[in-house]
Amino acid sequence: MRKYLTLPISLVITLLQTACTNQKNQSQTTVSQNVQKTKSLIIYYDAKQGKDVLLKKAASFGAEIFYDYKNINAIAVKIPNEKTVEDAEKYFGSIPGVLSVTQDKAVSLY
Known part of the structure; x- marks a missing residue:
């Protein structure tokens, strides 16, 4: 058994x-x-230097600022179609006061 x-x-x-x-x-x-990279960047900046220079440089680059974070020192920008994400990362990373530049990603759970 x-x-x-x-x-x-x-x-x-x-x-x-x-x-x-x-x-x-x-x-x-x-x-x-389900992870999709977007043509957007999240740019973190030094609070002591502020974001004024960054905002001016973003406008001259042709980037659209679509979010200004309130709890952290960062902005989210959309890169113009005629420019690459890699070029934008280099450009924004070279601005004084910028701490880091990260490509935004959309994650779908389903």
């Missing part, structure tokens, strides 16, 4: 482990596929 019970239980455990592993791998793949 024990031989018959042992075989199905071990088989069920193996199948459950395989199913859980496959589900985890599929979830990781789905999340990585």
Whole structure:
């Protein structure tokens, strides 16, 4: 009697482990596929220097400021179609008082 019970239980455990592993791998793949890079940048600046120079440089670059963060020292800008994100990152990164430039990403959970 024990031989018959042992075989199905071990088989069920193996199948459950395989199913859980496959589900985890599929979830990781789905999340990585749902990340879309945008043509927007988040630019962090030094609060002591302020953002006035940054705003003027953004306007002269042709970038549209679409968000001014209130809780952190940063702005979000949209890069004009005729310019690349890489060029914009270099441009904004060279402005005095800019601490970092990060490309914005849209993440879809489903």
